[in-house]
Amino acid sequence: MPKTDMTLDRITDLLARAKKAGADDADAVYVEGTSLSVSQRLGKMEKLERSEGADLGLRVLIGKQQAVVSSSDTSESALNELVERAVAMAKNAPEDPFCGIADPSELAETFDVEALELCEPGEVSQEKLMAWATACEEAARSVEGITNSEGADAGWGTHQITLAATNGFANSYAGSGSHISVSVLAGTGTGMERDYDYDSAVFSTDLRDPVDIGLKAAEKTLKRLNPRKVKSTQVPVIYDPRVSASLVGHLAGAINGSGIARGTSFLLDAMGKEIFAPGINIIDNPHRKRGLRSKPFDAEGVANEKRHLIENGVLKTWIMDLRSARQLGLKSTGNASRGAGSLPGPSTTNLYMEPGTISPADMIKDIKQGLYITEMIGSSVNGVTGDYSRGASGFWIENGELAYPVSEITVAGNLKDMFKTAVPANDLTFKYGTNAPTIRIDGMTLAGQ
Numbered sequence: 001m002p003k004t005d006m007t008l009d010r011i012t013d014l015l016a017r018a019k020k021a022g023a024d025d026a027d028a029v030y031v032e033g034t035s036l037s038v039s040q041r042l043g044k045m046e047k048l049e050r051s052e053g054a055d056l057g058l059r060v061l062i063g064k065q066q067a068v069v070s071s072s073d074t075s076e077s078a079l080n081e082l083v084e085r086a087v088a089m090a091k092n093a094p095e096d097p098f099c100g101i102a103d104p105s106e107l108a109e110t111f112d113v114e115a116l117e118l119c120e121p122g123e124v125s126q127e128k129l130m131a132w133a134t135a136c137e138e139a140a141r142s143v144e145g146i147t148n149s150e151g152a153d154a155g156w157g158t159h160q161i162t163l164a165a166t167n168g169f170a171n172s173y174a175g176s177g178s179h180i181s182v183s184v185l186a187g188t189g190t191g192m193e194r195d196y197d198y199d200s201a202v203f204s205t206d207l208r209d210p211v212d213i214g215l216k217a218a219e220k221t222l223k224r225l226n227p228r229k230v231k232s233t234q235v236p237v238i239y240d241p242r243v244s245a246s247l248v249g250h251l252a253g254a255i256n257g258s259g260i261a262r263g264t265s266f267l268l269d270a271m272g273k274e275i276f277a278p279g280i281n282i283i284d285n286p287h288r289k290r291g292l293r294s295k296p297f298d299a300e301g302v303a304n305e306k307r308h309l310i311e312n313g314v315l316k317t318w319i320m321d322l323r324s325a326r327q328l329g330l331k332s333t334g335n336a337s338r339g340a341g342s343l344p345g346p347s348t349t350n351l352y353m354e355p356g357t358i359s360p361a362d363m364i365k366d367i368k369q370g371l372y373i374t375e376m377i378g379s380s381v382n383g384v385t386g387d388y389s390r391g392a393s394g395f396w397i398e399n400g401e402l403a404y405p406v407s408e409i410t411v412a413g414n415l416k417d418m419f420k421t422a423v424p425a426n427d428l429t430f431k432y433g434t435n436a437p438t439i440r441i442d443g444m445t446l447a448g449q
Helices: 008-020 076-092 126-141 210-223 241-254 257-262 322-328 360-364 415-421
Strands: 025-041 044-062 065-071 146-165 170-186 193-201 233-239 282-284 307-311 351-353 369-381 387-398 401-414 439-447
Touching: 008 025, 008 044, 008 076, 008 146, 008 170, 025 126, 044 076, 044 126, 065 076, 126 146, 126 170, 126 210, 146 210, 170 210, 193 210, 233 241, 233 360, 241 307, 241 351, 241 369, 241 415, 257 322, 369 401, 387 415, 401 415, 415 439
Parallel strands: 233 369
Antiparallel strands: 025 044, 025 146, 044 065, 146 170, 170 193, 233 439, 282 307, 282 351, 369 387, 387 401, 401 439
């Protein structure tokens, strides 16, 4: 971690200055971080970047008016100006009847940051990152049929978040992350195809072998050669894990407290109702060990915990921060997220759909004709109606097997119907912030040639 120049004592002193200048309440978030990334293409280094930075965000509240001001300058004169600007802006801001910091009873009091294992000790060196990128790209290019490379990337970063407020909350935590990726091409001319593979983890020791990542990228690319088009039809669709998480993401968007409070969600009246099949569970867990989005408390200092958003198919809760919870007459779920220069808003942490009991192979074997999606292009999802239409490519299924690659397909349906018929496989892995196993949805409409 970079050495901080904004200790908790300095931040709480800043809050005291804000109150002295006229604020009724205030909170401040300080985010500092270091990142190192490298990339190479065709065996030559293309990028070597290291960055270190810090941002301080101050929010002040005067009655039901609020304002946020941020700065990367933490000198005494800059902090004084920050307070003056924030107070002046708040006095001229429109009233928001639902704004405000947490009541002390809502704050996170006890938590074990070390148990979450959010931050890997030490740094990952430039030499190690270059070795990862080199091994990854060389492995991909060594496969017969690979004709070009878009390059390999490797990176590492660490950050520390400090949060304090005039309600007495003051704490901080650190996190880290590493990644490796590669993208290669096969074929020539207009027949070229590309694909990629990728891995990320909080601890670099949890990353997959760079050689394996490169070989998988090459394998995926070669399988995409000579794609065909299919006729418009209605068939079962299988979502590969690298795209199935988008379905869980659409659910998260539909049950976000801000949208529910505005009345702009197709699930507005779905609380307590069965919107997935029985047995389906979707969970948000901010305390997952080494989780990519784990945190000991939310961005308002509110206590957070593992929650079932969907339990046995039934919608159990909205995703709420303090403001949206007040609008809805409920309690925050501890899902506030914010940047230094923004107000808090509801957001998920480690969100995932629990695996089912059927293997992906068994899920496919009874399909006479269908589509296996490995990549999605663009997005047309209506959050008010649930209408869903997205470009896709992948593989055509015939008689229970992947038959040939296909492209230039539009997949359409309505998310209400899709959620009801979604069936998860047993292959859940945690690779992103939002994760899901392979998912099958029957009766999807395909628009092809």
